[in-house]
Amino acid sequence: MSLALIAALPFLGALLPGLLIRAGRNACATVTGLVTAFALLGVLLHAPAVMRGEVVTARLEWLPALGLNANFFLDGLGLLFAGLILGIGLLIILYARFYLSTKDPMGQFYTYLLLFQGAMVGIVLSDNILLLLIFWELTSLSSFLLIGFWKHLPEGRQGARMALTVTGAGGLAMIAGMLILGNIVGSYDLTVILQNKELIQGSDWYLPALVLILIGAFTKSAQFPFHFWLPHAMAAPTPVSAYLHSATMVKAGLFLMARMWPVLAGTPEWFYIVATTGLITMIMAAKIAFFKDDLKALLAFSTVSHLGLITMLLGFGTAEAATVAVFHIINHATFKAALFMSAGIVDHEAHTRDIKRLGGLRHLMPITFTIVCVAALSMAGIPPLNGFLSKEMMLEETVHTVWLGNHWVMPALATLGAMFSVAYSFRLIAHTFLGPVRTDYPSKPHDPGFGMWAAPAILAVLVVAIGVMPMTMVGDLVRTTASAVIGGEAEVYISHWHGFVPALWLSVFAVGSGFVLLGLHRPFEAMWLSTPRPEAKAIFDAILEPFAMAAQAITDRLHDGSLARYLAVATLAILAVGYYAFESGVHSSGTRTLTIIEPVAAVGWLLLIGATASLFNYHRNRLLALVLVGVIGLMVSVGFVYLSAPDLALTQISVEVATVMLLLLALNFLPKDSPVESTAGRRGRDGMIAAAAGIGIGALIYALMMRDFAFPTIADYHLANSKPGGGGTNVVNVILVDFRGYDTFGEITVLGIAGLVIFALVEGLLRGGAANDRLLAWVPDQKRAGDRHPLMLVVATRMILPIALMVGVYIFLRGHNEPGGGFIAGLVVAIATIMQYMASGFGWAAARQRIDYHALIGWGVTIAGLCGIGSWFAARPFMTSSFGYFKLPFIEKFELATAAIFDLGVFLTVVGAVMLALASISRIAIRAGETVNIEPYDIQPDEEQTEGAR
Amino acid sequence: MELLVASAVGLMTACGVYLILRKRTFPVIVGLAMLSYAVNVFIFASGRLAIGLPAIITKHPEGYTDPLTQALVLTAIVISFGMTALIVMMALGAFLETGDDYIGMEEREQPAGPKEGAE
Amino acid sequence: MIPYALTFAFGCFGLSLLFNLYRIFVAPGVVDRVLALDTMVINIIALLVLYGINTHSAVYFEAGLLFAMTGFVSTVAYCKFILRGDIIE
Amino acid sequence: MNHWIIAPVILPALLAPFIVLVMRHDLSLQRVFSTAGTAVLAAISLVLLYTAANNPPEVYYLGNWPAPFGIVLVLDRLSAMMIALTAVLALLVQLYAIGTSWDARGNHFHALFQFQLMGLCGAFLTGDAFNLFVFFEVLLIASYGLMIHGGGAKRLKAGVQYVAYNLVGSTLFLFALATIYSVTGTLNMADLAVKVAELPAGDAALLRVGAVLLLMVFAVKGALVPLQFWLPATYSFAPGPVAALFAVMTKVGAYAVIRIFTLIFPPETAATGTLFADILLPAAIVTLIVGAIGVLGATGMARLVAFAAIGSMGTLFIAVSQFTPQAITAGLYYLLHSTFATAALFLIVDLLQDRRGNDDLRIALPPTGQHGLITVLFFGGAIAMAGMPPLSGFLGKLLVMDATRGANMAIIWTAILATSLITIIGFSRAGSQVFWKAYATTTTMPKPEGKAEPLAFAVVFALLAGLVLLTVTAGPVTSWLTDTSTELFDKTAYINAVFTPVKE
Amino acid sequence: MEQIAEITISVLLVAAGIFGLVGSFGLIKLPDTMTRLHAPTKASTLGVGGVLLASMLYFWIMRGQLSWHEFLITMFILLTAPITANFIAKAHMHRFGDKNTMPDTGTPRDWATFEDESKEMEPVMTRVEPKPKVTASDHQF
Amino acid sequence: MLRKLFPHPYLTLLLVVTWMLLVNHLKLGSLVFALILGIIIPIITAPYWPDRPALRNPIAIIGYVLIVLYDIVKSNFIVAGIVLFKPSSQLQSAWVTVPLDLRSPEAITVLAGTITMTPGTLTADMSGDGRALLVHCLHAPDPEEVRDEIKTRYEARLMRIFE
Ligand code: NA
Numbered sequence A: 001m002s003l004a005l006i007a008a009l010p011f012l013g014a015l016l017p018g019l020l021i022r023a024g025r026n027a028c029a030t031v032t033g034l035v036t037a038f039a040l041l042g043v044l045l046h047a048p049a050v051m052r053g054e055v056v057t058a059r060l061e062w063l064p065a066l067g068l069n070a071n072f073f074l075d076g077l078g079l080l081f082a083g084l085i086l087g088i089g090l091l092i093i094l095y096a097r098f099y100l101s102t103k104d105p106m107g108q109f110y111t112y113l114l115l116f117q118g119a120m121v122g123i124v125l126s127d128n129i130l131l132l133l134i135f136w137e138l139t140s141l142s143s144f145l146l147i148g149f150w151k152h153l154p155e156g157r158q159g160a161r162m163a164l165t166v167t168g169a170g171g172l173a174m175i176a177g178m179l180i181l182g183n184i185v186g187s188y189d190l191t192v193i194l195q196n197k198e199l200i201q202g203s204d205w206y207l208p209a210l211v212l213i214l215i216g217a218f219t220k221s222a223q224f225p226f227h228f229w230l231p232h233a234m235a236a237p238t239p240v241s242a243y244l245h246s247a248t249m250v251k252a253g254l255f256l257m258a259r260m261w262p263v264l265a266g267t268p269e270w271f272y273i274v275a276t277t278g279l280i281t282m283i284m285a286a287k288i289a290f291f292k293d294d295l296k297a298l299l300a301f302s303t304v305s306h307l308g309l310i311t312m313l314l315g316f317g318t319a320e321a322a323t324v325a326v327f328h329i330i331n332h333a334t335f336k337a338a339l340f341m342s343a344g345i346v347d348h349e350a351h352t353r354d355i356k357r358l359g360g361l362r363h364l365m366p367i368t369f370t371i372v373c374v375a376a377l378s379m380a381g382i383p384p385l386n387g388f389l390s391k392e393m394m395l396e397e398t399v400h401t402v403w404l405g406n407h408w409v410m411p412a413l414a415t416l417g418a419m420f421s422v423a424y425s426f427r428l429i430a431h432t433f434l435g436p437v438r439t440d441y442p443s444k445p446h447d448p449g450f451g452m453w454a455a456p457a458i459l460a461v462l463v464v465a466i467g468v469m470p471m472t473m474v475g476d477l478v479r480t481t482a483s484a485v486i487g488g489e490a491e492v493y494i495s496h497w498h499g500f501v502p503a504l505w506l507s508v509f510a511v512g513s514g515f516v517l518l519g520l521h522r523p524f525e526a527m528w529l530s531t532p533r534p535e536a537k538a539i540f541d542a543i544l545e546p547f548a549m550a551a552q553a554i555t556d557r558l559h560d561g562s563l564a565r566y567l568a569v570a571t572l573a574i575l576a577v578g579y580y581a582f583e584s585g586v587h588s589s590g591t592r593t594l595t596i597i598e599p600v601a602a603v604g605w606l607l608l609i610g611a612t613a614s615l616f617n618y619h620r621n622r623l624l625a626l627v628l629v630g631v632i633g634l635m636v637s638v639g640f641v642y643l644s645a646p647d648l649a650l651t652q653i654s655v656e657v658a659t660v661m662l663l664l665l666a667l668n669f670l671p672k673d674s675p676v677e678s679t680a681g682r683r684g685r686d687g688m689i690a691a692a693a694g695i696g697i698g699a700l701i702y703a704l705m706m707r708d709f710a711f712p713t714i715a716d717y718h719l720a721n722s723k724p725g726g727g728g729t730n731v732v733n734v735i736l737v738d739f740r741g742y743d744t745f746g747e748i749t750v751l752g753i754a755g756l757v758i759f760a761l762v763e764g765l766l767r768g769g770a771a772n773d774r775l776l777a778w779v780p781d782q783k784r785a786g787d788r789h790p791l792m793l794v795v796a797t798r799m800i801l802p803i804a805l806m807v808g809v810y811i812f813l814r815g816h817n818e819p820g821g822g823f824i825a826g827l828v829v830a831i832a833t834i835m836q837y838m839a840s841g842f843g844w845a846a847a848r849q850r851i852d853y854h855a856l857i858g859w860g861v862t863i864a865g866l867c868g869i870g871s872w873f874a875a876r877p878f879m880t881s882s883f884g885y886f887k888l889p890f891i892e893k894f895e896l897a898t899a900a901i902f903d904l905g906v907f908l909t910v911v912g913a914v915m916l917a918l919a920s921i922s923r924i925a926i927r928a929g930e931t932v933n934i935e936p937y938d939i940q941p942d943e944e945q946t947e948g949a950r
Numbered sequence B: 001m002e003l004l005v006a007s008a009v010g011l012m013t014a015c016g017v018y019l020i021l022r023k024r025t026f027p028v029i030v031g032l033a034m035l036s037y038a039v040n041v042f043i044f045a046s047g048r049l050a051i052g053l054p055a056i057i058t059k060h061p062e063g064y065t066d067p068l069t070q071a072l073v074l075t076a077i078v079i080s081f082g083m084t085a086l087i088v089m090m091a092l093g094a095f096l097e098t099g100d101d102y103i104g105m106e107e108r109e110q111p112a113g114p115k116e117g118a119e
Numbered sequence C: 001m002i003p004y005a006l007t008f009a010f011g012c013f014g015l016s017l018l019f020n021l022y023r024i025f026v027a028p029g030v031v032d033r034v035l036a037l038d039t040m041v042i043n044i045i046a047l048l049v050l051y052g053i054n055t056h057s058a059v060y061f062e063a064g065l066l067f068a069m070t071g072f073v074s075t076v077a078y079c080k081f082i083l084r085g086d087i088i089e
Numbered sequence D: 001m002n003h004w005i006i007a008p009v010i011l012p013a014l015l016a017p018f019i020v021l022v023m024r025h026d027l028s029l030q031r032v033f034s035t036a037g038t039a040v041l042a043a044i045s046l047v048l049l050y051t052a053a054n055n056p057p058e059v060y061y062l063g064n065w066p067a068p069f070g071i072v073l074v075l076d077r078l079s080a081m082m083i084a085l086t087a088v089l090a091l092l093v094q095l096y097a098i099g100t101s102w103d104a105r106g107n108h109f110h111a112l113f114q115f116q117l118m119g120l121c122g123a124f125l126t127g128d129a130f131n132l133f134v135f136f137e138v139l140l141i142a143s144y145g146l147m148i149h150g151g152g153a154k155r156l157k158a159g160v161q162y163v164a165y166n167l168v169g170s171t172l173f174l175f176a177l178a179t180i181y182s183v184t185g186t187l188n189m190a191d192l193a194v195k196v197a198e199l200p201a202g203d204a205a206l207l208r209v210g211a212v213l214l215l216m217v218f219a220v221k222g223a224l225v226p227l228q229f230w231l232p233a234t235y236s237f238a239p240g241p242v243a244a245l246f247a248v249m250t251k252v253g254a255y256a257v258i259r260i261f262t263l264i265f266p267p268e269t270a271a272t273g274t275l276f277a278d279i280l281l282p283a284a285i286v287t288l289i290v291g292a293i294g295v296l297g298a299t300g301m302a303r304l305v306a307f308a309a310i311g312s313m314g315t316l317f318i319a320v321s322q323f324t325p326q327a328i329t330a331g332l333y334y335l336l337h338s339t340f341a342t343a344a345l346f347l348i349v350d351l352l353q354d355r356r357g358n359d360d361l362r363i364a365l366p367p368t369g370q371h372g373l374i375t376v377l378f379f380g381g382a383i384a385m386a387g388m389p390p391l392s393g394f395l396g397k398l399l400v401m402d403a404t405r406g407a408n409m410a411i412i413w414t415a416i417l418a419t420s421l422i423t424i425i426g427f428s429r430a431g432s433q434v435f436w437k438a439y440a441t442t443t444t445m446p447k448p449e450g451k452a453e454p455l456a457f458a459v460v461f462a463l464l465a466g467l468v469l470l471t472v473t474a475g476p477v478t479s480w481l482t483d484t485s486t487e488l489f490d491k492t493a494y495i496n497a498v499f500t501p502v503k504e
Numbered sequence E: 001m002e003q004i005a006e007i008t009i010s011v012l013l014v015a016a017g018i019f020g021l022v023g024s025f026g027l028i029k030l031p032d033t034m035t036r037l038h039a040p041t042k043a044s045t046l047g048v049g050g051v052l053l054a055s056m057l058y059f060w061i062m063r064g065q066l067s068w069h070e071f072l073i074t075m076f077i078l079l080t081a082p083i084t085a086n087f088i089a090k091a092h093m094h095r096f097g098d099k100n101t102m103p104d105t106g107t108p109r110d111w112a113t114f115e116d117e118s119k120e121m122e123p124v125m126t127r128v129e130p131k132p133k134v135t136a137s138d139h140q141f
Numbered sequence F: 001m002l003r004k005l006f007p008h009p010y011l012t013l014l015l016v017v018t019w020m021l022l023v024n025h026l027k028l029g030s031l032v033f034a035l036i037l038g039i040i041i042p043i044i045t046a047p048y049w050p051d052r053p054a055l056r057n058p059i060a061i062i063g064y065v066l067i068v069l070y071d072i073v074k075s076n077f078i079v080a081g082i083v084l085f086k087p088s089s090q091l092q093s094a095w096v097t098v099p100l101d102l103r104s105p106e107a108i109t110v111l112a113g114t115i116t117m118t119p120g121t122l123t124a125d126m127s128g129d130g131r132a133l134l135v136h137c138l139h140a141p142d143p144e145e146v147r148d149e150i151k152t153r154y155e156a157r158l159m160r161i162f163e
């Protein structure tokens, strides 16, 4: 079976339990087990080859640009871990089937479990460190799901988050480390990296890479000071704890250290960081475990302690120590998984895991007691069990290790750790199972069914078997694995008796003093309890909560909804980069001479400046502000006329009027004044920002105007080709409808969209809700004069409207050759129509002539678009214009250009958009209680007074 | 003349920027309109100033001003008209929905004290 | 002769504009300012036409026509706003 | 000349008014035609993608005017990719809107949607700087309409802010364009590339000002700090499907930066040099940090996703700021990823919000209909967004990190990894609060019925499936993107294509 | 002929200038809004009218091209000036006017501007009250 | 039918003239086009001008226009004199009520416009029933005289034209 398939199997299989849960819990568990068994089978089929020293590989190209490929390989180390993961996984699946209650969503559980299993298998099979990283992070994610499985428990959620945070953070550090490693070697393939020890250890980046990778490993393996998450992960269901925290996830860190051992180990940096961390972890965790009353917490800290032990062994950097480490990994997996499952059984049966509430279970649960006894004695290092073998070998290694020139520190401290280990192991047995049977168990315990104790029993048998005949059971496995770890041939010799070596004395001492320690548990516990000590969760929360609060405070402060501040920041940023760009560049001063200032122009300037200054001053009076905007718009238009831009002037003035109209219409409902709300300081600050912006923009345009630039502008072409190529003498208009007609197409689309959005907006406002209620209760906030529709205006409009429409047609038609065009014509017609509305009211006018403004917009955009498409039929690109001169009898020659059709589209869209906006605002007014008159004017002089009401 | 145009553009920009930094929708919209005036003149002036030389082809030209910048300004004017119309209506809609015309979402600073209120 | 007359007329209307500006700065209320704006439009139309004479160009008259139209409409709109609030009721 | 090039603009541009004209009052018809239109657009975009992949840049001369005097459209790999991305996303989002009846909560949804597509496609295709402005405006105004679709006080207020902020951006765009035109005398992007490369030294400062102002404009669109302020409220108050569509809007900013600053102002330009990288990189890093902090500090789910979107723009801009083919490849891959991831999350949050009544993280509410399903979807989306394995976000980040080895490696990597952690914490806190704590508030399981909305869920699944696909096919995709960024840095090909004489 | 035209044009221009100036001067010199309203609406019309006439003559006689656009502008201004004045006066009366200082209308009704909302409800105007709840489809413009 | 085609024949005429003035040349093509517009536009705007005002004596308009033009010129001189030379303290402005005999809205509008354009007077408002005009005088020592002049010089003539 291909390694890729083995790695993929759990992921593919993860779908099944979720789907099959409807077929029942047994089916669900069976299929999960089958998937795992199948994967295990796949691994085992490769076992003979691996044991022969071969390396099985599978390569799959994935992301070659990055060097990330789905490359897998299976050597001794991978085989051991894959076996552990899948083998123990199988047992856990069996156990969980009986452990989980009917209320728990079992399908979900098995899905998560398989995802986790797949991630773990992936880690140990990866031949690409980037791929390994992916699986690495996947274990963090899937364990997050597993730990938080009981979603209703706050401890579960918090424990899951803590585990994810810590291991996730470690994973991220490891990403950096791995990338650096790949960078040094030039490949992310493990097999390549593992052959470059000198290159890596000689690199300047060795230490950063080492530290970053170790952070990843230590967090995952719960090494000091990252150990705190592990006990909190115990909020998970016991099968999870048993799986994650004995055999798999926590061992991923060990796996990684073992995997990278050939290229990272052997340096002083490695030794002091890894060995010291392992040693500290071992002692500290063992001590804590001794004082824990929760069975699972005790086991959790004992796990941390044993992981420290293994870490320390790997840290020694010698082949012998590494071999011992491998052996202890096997041993620990067997006894610890058995213990976890047994603890789960006790919890399941007695409904408590508190040692203080237990005791005497030996009589009630003999099978469980036997299993625990075997496993715990192994953990304590009592011969002939497997734990004894590896622990003694470990002690032996410490004896040969010099730490900062000191020969006794290592063995002494390791023995101390072993002592605590003995103590908590015995306590586990004694305080839970020995002593008298109690009457106050939360639930009357008894041994569970076979299904539940089978798995730990199998492991207990293994503990004994390996202990009794280690070389037969695991000799080859340890050798193969250790060879893979050290990258050479490992020598394995496991024996119960080495003679009277120092390790034996240390071991004896540890057991003895462990006994004593257990006897003194009560006084020590009193001391322990009275000593203040950091609580992991409190510290974690103390770090994370303020951080989260600060994040919230920063975010809320930064994005507080104050547009004024947003825009102030934006303005300052823009000014800053603009200034920086200018200052850091070369600028030659202006080459042009100033155009002379005619007095009239100066007066116009004065008016513009004066009106703008007044706007600063009076902007709070909103009506006045609009009058001033009118003045400014007028002066800008006049400026355009003066500076040879008649089209601009026409457009600007009509747009300005239309804008002011809309603003007036809106102002009717809005407050008429803007109150003073900013402090003087803030106004001053805003004034400074505004002044800076004004100076910046003014200086920029001045510099631009004063300089002749190197290149001729493309406008020369437009001037030359406007008449011959575009058929019009008004170059600006020809640019608009021809050279850059596509821009204009976009521009009228904008207008059309504006109309549609306004309509949709008003439709929404009037559909009901706060706005509608507010309108229904509307009371005008200013005194209203009588005579809504003064007679004089109505009568005058009857003349002005037709004339204005005619002017509109005129401006439309002449646009191609003289100032004008569809847009201005559209606005003229729109303004003329507004005049009619002002005279007799919108409602009155609309009732007399129903115009579908939507259709105007729709047709406008469509006509413009179709006009552009038309040129396809002449095999020309979109918007290719053509024009011709025609002569009809009796009538002078005239020009017809397709651009005029386009301009018609522009015209219709403009009229439609403006009218739709007015119509919308008028609907708001009608909802606010405004009435529609039936006569064009209020005053009826031709009506007989006696007639009275009609 | 260039000085006049540049200073006018600068002042209109400054006025626009000052107004968009206010707290109510209406002055902000007026400020945006001012900014659009300013930028229109800016674009126009970036094609240089010419007096009495409109870009209308004649038989005996003394020269023409840059027609392209004018066309760009026209496009810009139209677009900003559409945008202004839209934001006016949105501001009105927001006012009708919420009952106030603050442009800030949460911002409700206390009005300035009587001393500062006297402008 | 005409150039002098033109210059004189330019001067007069230019000065007129300054008077309008004064009225926009200093006025008892918005109505006077609307009046000033309306007058300003008239003066500007005159200036435009003078300008057309000066440059012998007839291109600017459309602008004059449109200024007259928009000036009228906006004055009415401002007044209608003061009178009724809604200008197109 | 290949008329298909303009089809992505013309099709929605004519379909939208057709919808307004013919079927304004018939939502079912609108749905049929609009969806069909988007589907056809997607099909065309795939054809264009295929064409672009096998040909040098192809140019469409609008009005048959030669470059640089008229407006040209340029179809190259990048523009084809962006259009295809837009079309595919749009189709999914539209189906979601139909599936949840979002499109019925206001008028003109489909017409505005088509106009939005017109604007996006136009912006991606154009080879003219001013035309880019015009189509920015088209896409913006359509987005204003879509943003306030459905109305409501908060949405309107946020909408006003969004519009106001972007109007300032549009004004800035014009200042920048006028400056650049004044200095170079041209608007055609290929012509600009030629002129800028030959610019006399004395003109440099003014051109630099124009160019950085342009950069700031795109920074507004791309939500680069300190111009990101408009985004959180806009995206979180916009209707779910609209926010999802907006996932591609920020990318318009990134696209424009990539296009303009590789074609016109590449780092070897004498006048501008590394000016833009010097500004972009620090801003991008801060953007990443602000986004991550926002994810951790957000009090609402939609806001959280909005900040995640900001953060993703930071990552993207870090890649872009390198201005190397390798980094642009990484950036483009991340762009594809973050578009789908952001869209998926906004839709998921919309599903949640719709059932839960709100998205406030501070309130624990019991599970609602389809709670479990939404939980799974959220978990997938969060993994993608936070850049956790195995989804494309992780690959994207690896690519970006791999491409940023160099002088600023330490700070860039630290920023990316540290913010990843913060983002993970933020997502896990929010997710466990909303999805897990729900079980603590009640003992009864949610009623399975509720709103079914199978189409909506299918769309979300499709988006997540897209991410999976992007992950699985990362090899071919990055190889395609490598060719794309190679093409970007080979500006002579682009310039030659534009200046090929018009064939009659 | 040319000489006469030149003199005519010049006189027209000077007169127009003076009237225009007087109109705007009146705007700042006269004491209250109502009197100020007289100055521009009259003087300015002749001012601008004179300029327009001069322009017509100028282009006709001096340049040989008769342009009627000026005539149109003049007509337009003459047509609209009274309306403008009327509206400004009404606006002023509404904002600052005192009903009691106005002369009597001599008819049963008050001046139109002063007729307030309640009067407006009287029989002269029949108003179409909108339905209290208008559904969306009623107002499809 | 003819009424539908030419809702306001005078308006048609006015528009044709306006168009010819706009295009600024007298060619057949333009005239044809002017006629087309002159017919179409009044039809479009007809709904806003429902009734056709009676013009009893169109020829009399010419005389009226001449008188008014003369008065406008005269009024300008008078107003200019007042503005320039009369101190504000001596200004005797006054409100005058002008009762109306005219009933046609068009006629009243013309009268009101005339008042505004002529010596020192300005139509400020109308009574609610349209039976009186409110006229403001810039300088009117004798308001009665102003009212009488308006009634005799303008209103009487307009009565002849319109009614
Ligand atoms: Na064309």
Ligand code: NA
Binding pocket: C038, C041, C071, C072, C075, E080, E081, E084
């Ligand atoms: Na006027």
